[in-house]
Amino acid sequence: MKFSERAMQVTPSATVKVSNTAKAMIRQGIDVINLGIGEPDFKTPKVISDAAISAIQAGKTSFYTPASGLPQLKEAIANRIKQDYGVIYPADQISVTSGAKMGLYVLMQALVDQGTEVLLPKPSWVSYRQQVLLAGGKPVVVETGDDFKITPETLDAAVTRNCKVLVINSPQNPTGTVYSKDELAAIGKWAVFHNIILIADDIYGKLVYNQNAFYSLVQAGDEIAASTVLVNGVSKAYSMTGWRIGYVAGAPELISKVNSILSHSTGNPATVSQYAAIAAFESDQSEVETMRKAFEERLNKIYPLVQEIPGFKLAAKPQGAFYLFPNVEEAVKLAGLNSSAELVDVLLKKAHVAVVDGDAFGMSGYLRLSYAASLENLLTAVERITKFMNQFLQKQTSGGIGIETD
């Protein structure tokens, strides 16, 4: 069968792949701890599930809704944005999508032409690059320093005449980096000057720890907000990855195009999930805070332990999301391997811990560990990796190193 050029370019999601391998090993009875996954391990709060059950029982969920979502949900989103950001988006500037992932996909379809360049910080989430390619565009990598942050200077070095869009994800997957208000204002000003549309992927906005504060690009001044499309959803903050509800908020003419594309692709997101999302946005946000605190405790416990793993180097302590992104170049050498991809492979097969190769995010030589797992599992996983790496330190002192990489 001959596939389209678009389909030939696309590669499967590395995070989904590693997770599936781990899950398959678990099904075979192997005790694998999965730190490859990017989803909270909590049950969706009961008040949200109950709202979905009531909607089903009331017979409200058997029907299509407008492709852009239920008016009541758009109102709940507008109110949540107003409360969280202090910014007003009328309902015609909001479109509900099947996850933030679909929101980002449809934005690329609406904004990117053949050859249009899209600026992506290095490293960044796996799907941006593939979504740009699927739209016929060209991803352009923006270099970052040790803090994994882009600046007007690094943007100057990367920008070309064909650049039209810049994606900012703060808190960031895979590094946990959070941009300050001033940093966002500087980036926003740069984008406005260069006539570049900003996409603010705020999906981890509620997961910020240890007195650090979250700001969105849409809070960085009116001019910047007007050039920004906001993307968010319920997956991470409300532990609702499986419900598939996200949203896009921006200029009315852009949202109108987004709605047209959605009407011919996914249609509306599952009606029952939309009722659940209304409850998520409208309920008191105490369960979000409970989950945030649990992530914070995990981060604070495992960050110093991961720093101690032989060959693992962590830059500044992450401030948000639920990932650690250590440099493992020393660990790769220590184990007599050739790449972080090989290290991922042996950690899964020999230490029974699933993690993701940094290459999936554009940075080989790094690993992404998710701390969206119970504290007990996290501590065991870090202990397993430490033990696994320690054997090479011992071998090094006794003369022999190397490992079979089956």
Ligand SMILES: Cc1ncc(COP(=O)(O)O)c(C=O)c1O
């Ligand atoms: C940075 C980032 N943006 C967007 C998404 C997509 O989230 P959703 O589950 O709402 O599609 C993810 C999920 O992993 C993510 O990490």
